[in-house]
Amino acid sequence: MTFDVARTTVAGRPALTVRGELDIATAPQLTEAADAVLAGSPSALVVDLTPTTFLDSSGARTLIVLARRAAAGGVLLHVVAPRGNRPVRLPLDLLELDSVVSIVDSAAELPAAAGSDAT
Amino acid sequence: MTGPAAGSGTIDDALARCADEPIAVPGAVQPHGVLLAVTELDLRVVIASANAEGLFGRAVRGASLAELLDPAGTDRLRDGLAGDPAEVNPLHVEVGGTGVDVVLHRADGLLLTEWEPVEGAGQAGADWHRRLPTVLQRLSAATTLDQLGEVLARDVRALTGFDRVMVYRFDADWNGEVIAEDRRADLEPFLGLRYPAGDIPAQARALYATNWMRLIPDAGYERVPLEPATSPRTGRPLDLSGSMLRSVSPVHLEYLANMGVAASMSISLIDRGRLWGLVACHHYAGPNRPSYADRTAAEFLGRTASLLLRTVVAEGEQGGVVEVAERAVDLAAAVGRTPRALGAALTEREVTVLDLLPAAGAAVRLDGQLRLLGTTPPPERVAELVGALLAADVTATDAASRVVPGAADLVDRAAGVLAVPVGGGDFLAWFRPETLREVTWGGNPYAAELAPTDDGGLRLSPRRSFDAWSETVRGTSQPWRDHEVAAARTLAALLTEAAVNRASEDNRLATALQRTLLLEELPKIPGVALAARYLPSAEDVVGGDWYDLVPLPGGRVSFVLGDVAGHGLAAAAITAQLRHALRAHLLRAPGPGAALDGLNEVIGALLPGELATAVIAEVDPATGDVVVASAGHLPVLHATADGARFLHEGRGPALGLLDAAGYRETRLRLAGEDRLLLFSDGLVERGAGGLDAGMAALQEAVSSGPVQPQALLDAVLGALDPPRTDDITLLAVART
Numbered sequence: 001m002t003f004d005v006a007r008t009t010v011a012g013r014p015a016l017t018v019r020g021e022l023d024i025a026t027a028p029q030l031t032e033a034a035d036a037v038l039a040g041s042p043s044a045l046v047v048d049l050t051p052t053t054f055l056d057s058s059g060a061r062t063l064i065v066l067a068r069r070a071a072a073g074g075v076l077l078h079v080v081a082p083r084g085n086r087p088v089r090l091p092l093d094l095l096e097l098d099s100v101v102s103i104v105d106s107a108a109e110l111p112a113a114a115g116s117d118a119t
Numbered sequence: 120m121t122g123p124a125a126g127s128g129t130i131d132d133a134l135a136r137c138a139d140e141p142i143a144v145p146g147a148v149q150p151h152g153v154l155l156a157v158t159e160l161d162l163r164v165v166i167a168s169a170n171a172e173g174l175f176g177r178a179v180r181g182a183s184l185a186e187l188l189d190p191a192g193t194d195r196l197r198d199g200l201a202g203d204p205a206e207v208n209p210l211h212v213e214v215g216g217t218g219v220d221v222v223l224h225r226a227d228g229l230l231l232t233e234w235e236p237v238e239g240a241g242q243a244g245a246d247w248h249r250r251l252p253t254v255l256q257r258l259s260a261a262t263t264l265d266q267l268g269e270v271l272a273r274d275v276r277a278l279t280g281f282d283r284v285m286v287y288r289f290d291a292d293w294n295g296e297v298i299a300e301d302r303r304a305d306l307e308p309f310l311g312l313r314y315p316a317g318d319i320p321a322q323a324r325a326l327y328a329t330n331w332m333r334l335i336p337d338a339g340y341e342r343v344p345l346e347p348a349t350s351p352r353t354g355r356p357l358d359l360s361g362s363m364l365r366s367v368s369p370v371h372l373e374y375l376a377n378m379g380v381a382a383s384m385s386i387s388l389i390d391r392g393r394l395w396g397l398v399a400c401h402h403y404a405g406p407n408r409p410s411y412a413d414r415t416a417a418e419f420l421g422r423t424a425s426l427l428l429r430t431v432v433a434e435g436e437q438g439g440v441v442e443v444a445e446r447a448v449d450l451a452a453a454v455g456r457t458p459r460a461l462g463a464a465l466t467e468r469e470v471t472v473l474d475l476l477p478a479a480g481a482a483v484r485l486d487g488q489l490r491l492l493g494t495t496p497p498p499e500r501v502a503e504l505v506g507a508l509l510a511a512d513v514t515a516t517d518a519a520s521r522v523v524p525g526a527a528d529l530v531d532r533a534a535g536v537l538a539v540p541v542g543g544g545d546f547l548a549w550f551r552p553e554t555l556r557e558v559t560w561g562g563n564p565y566a567a568e569l570a571p572t573d574d575g576g577l578r579l580s581p582r583r584s585f586d587a588w589s590e591t592v593r594g595t596s597q598p599w600r601d602h603e604v605a606a607a608r609t610l611a612a613l614l615t616e617a618a619v620n621r622a623s624e625d626n627r628l629a630t631a632l633q634r635t636l637l638l639e640e641l642p643k644i645p646g647v648a649l650a651a652r653y654l655p656s657a658e659d660v661v662g663g664d665w666y667d668l669v670p671l672p673g674g675r676v677s678f679v680l681g682d683v684a685g686h687g688l689a690a691a692a693i694t695a696q697l698r699h700a701l702r703a704h705l706l707r708a709p710g711p712g713a714a715l716d717g718l719n720e721v722i723g724a725l726l727p728g729e730l731a732t733a734v735i736a737e738v739d740p741a742t743g744d745v746v747v748a749s750a751g752h753l754p755v756l757h758a759t760a761d762g763a764r765f766l767h768e769g770r771g772p773a774l775g776l777l778d779a780a781g782y783r784e785t786r787l788r789l790a791g792e793d794r795l796l797l798f799s800d801g802l803v804e805r806g807a808g809g810l811d812a813g814m815a816a817l818q819e820a821v822s823s824g825p826v827q828p829q830a831l832l833d834a835v836l837g838a839l840d841p842p843r844t845d846d847i848t849l850l851a852v853a854r855t
Binding site: 053056057058061068090094100 | 810
């Protein structure tokens with residue numbers, strides 16, 4: 001399974017869609033991609049783990065680091081991790097990552113993006 | 120023959136003609152002596168120079184030397200021929216009341232006798248022979264090439280009386296450089312001048328490599344033909360390559376005339392059979408003819424100096440070798456002492472990598488971190504330039520811009536680059552700025568002039584101006600010497616090795632550290648049966664798992680299983696800190712939840728950014744009461760007679776997520792053959808079907824597995840067969 005972090009848009013927000021296994025070997029790629037996006041000072045960032053097939057403690061740690069950086073920069077970070085994606089959602093739940101970062105089941109649960117209803 | 124025409128072809132033609140000139144067989148001699156070639160047995164004259172009659176007062180061809188010499192002279196001549204003729208040279212005889220030095224050698228099957236009147240020759244000899252020991256001592260005391268050259272030039276001049284005596288050294292392309300000079304005080308110095316290779320053509324150099332001495336007492340001489348022009352013995356002109364009277368090339372005479380030289384002499388300097396240089400003597404005031412004895416003495420000095428060349432040159436080239444070697448040792452020692460701070464070892468101590476060898480700047484890239492010392496290009500250009508050179512497989516260049524044209528603007532800092540790879544894209548590099556290398560030529564080597572010859576062809580003409588002509592070689596630094604390149608390579612090899620050692624040492628250290636985190640032997644605890652397994656990952660990379668067993672006051676025991684995110688030495692070091700911190704908190708805290716609160720504070724305060732999970736089961740062996748608290752860890756599995764159940768209560772977030780987590784606890788009772796299983800994610804997360812399937816398989820294996828903890832763990836590992844990509848830890852507890 002190849003790993004890939006793609007810059008996408010989810011619910012009107014800049015997003016990083018993570019494909020493959022997010023673990024100690026691949027986590028730095030997510031950090032790098034997220035830093036690049038955060039450098040542009042967006043109002044929000046979505047990390048979409050819907051197509052992610054595996055998440056270990058290093059992957060979880062990376063999400064926490066991102067959450068802290070985003071918070072420091074005033075960026076709202078959301079993690080999309082469907083409950084059906086057990087290999088990813090279960091560790092997040094076990095670690096209780098939702099205590100530090102917003103974890104949603106799908107993009108539909110995200111509140112409307114600030115820019116989308118501001119016309 | 121082509122006529123005069125423009126283009127390089129005509130110069131090539133002229134050079135070829137020059138190279139073809141039969142300088143060894145000119146068919147003529149110089150007029151300061153007489154040459155008679157005789158048959159050896161009857162000493163009968165076969166060939167004579169046209170000036171012979173003037174010396175002997177009679178025609179000599181066909182006559183025997185016995186008729187030309189007195190009986191005593193004839194006897195000494197015959198005695199000399201019985202042995203080595205060179206040993207009787209010169210033979211002093213009287214001819215018509217005049218003292219004459221006769222010099223003998225054999226060529227073309229004949230005995231060549233050269234007769235040179237003593238009268239008119241400079242005579243320094245008698246006086247000089249007494250000074251010979253002193254001169255020899257001076258020559259052999261020279262420790263540098265400069266000193267040797269100076270002694271040689273001064274003493275040859277003292278001996279022969281020439282206005283100027285120069286010591287030339289040939290470079291690899293046969294360009295000559297004046298490396299030492301002794302001259303009349305009023306003459307302009309030629310020291311440091313260079314002469315292009317064409318000034319002494321190849322066939323002349325070939326002659327000089329076998330014949331040690333040439334003399335032209337009067338550069339304005341009229342050549343004296345040999346009669347007959349061809350030898351009756353061979354049908355060819357007589358070979359005069361060993362003759363001291365040999366008439367030289369008219370090109371050479373023109374060259375001397377252009378320089379204002381009235382008389383000249385040269386002595387070969389030959390190192391192990393190869394022409395190394397020359398002692399070139401010029402006289403400007405008029406003719407100069409040192410006596411045969413003085414010339415022989417000068418030649419002797421040249422031969423002696425030739426023997427000393429090898430040692431002196433080798434010593435000169437070792438200049439700097441010792442210094443470089445000393446610094447290499449110093450740096451190697453620093454690398455050995457601080458293998459974990461190589462960059463600092465090379466750049467922050469008293470002796471830095473810039474001191475290793477003469478350079479204006481140095482760059483050290485280790486572990487991807489670039490450090491610059493001295494005068495270097497800017498960091499991004501350093502990486503680019505060195506990368507391009509290494510990609511081109513160039514270690515040392517004194518003209519980097521010829522390899523990397525894009526670096527032409529860096530010549531003021533990095534005209535020369537010495538770069539060695541250290542592995543993983545790391546490197547060491549040294550930089551030298553452009554040296555406006557003033558090459559002072561005795562003439563412009565690119566402007567050979569052509570002069571018409573009598574037959575309408577072209578002959579290479581020596582340049583009419585010998586004013587020094589400077590050529591500036593741009594974009595070039597001082598060249599890197601072999602021992603400098605070798606020292607750089609050695610240091611790079613040492614660093615590569617240190618990096619490899621460090622990586623394997625890291626792993627050894629981590630393994631050792633990990634072992635301290637695991638218990639060598641599980642303590643015996645009354646009323647409790649337990650088993651533990653720790654399986655390191657197959658990649659032999661140490662993970663962040665740990666387990667512990669902490670007896671508490673009152674007989675209770677805490678069983679701990681934790682996992683720090685990440686692998687390797689860093690994770691192992693954090694693991695050690697957490698383990699010890701948790702022990703302290705377990706001993707003080709009222710329960711496992713409070714102990715986790717304490718540990719969470721430790722991470723938040725001391726290890727920000729780290730993430731760990733841990734689960735604690737506090738067991739009272741006497742009652743079977745268990746208190747469980749988990750910080751983001753996989754749930755404890757409680758196996759009873761009715762099956763196995765994961766404990767989803769008593770949980771809180773992973774350690775390091777929140778400043779104050781407030782860990783909850785849950786309670787259960789170990790009854791009968793109940794067992795508790797604590798495990799790390801490596802056991803369940805990587806199997807087919809992922810974490811869910813892994814946990815389900817574990818639940819099934821424990822439900823149907825044996826009761827005894829050791830056997831249970833064996834059964835679990837056998838059933839799940841987890842991939843060994845991560846470390847795996849299991850702890851099973853039961854009551855006895």
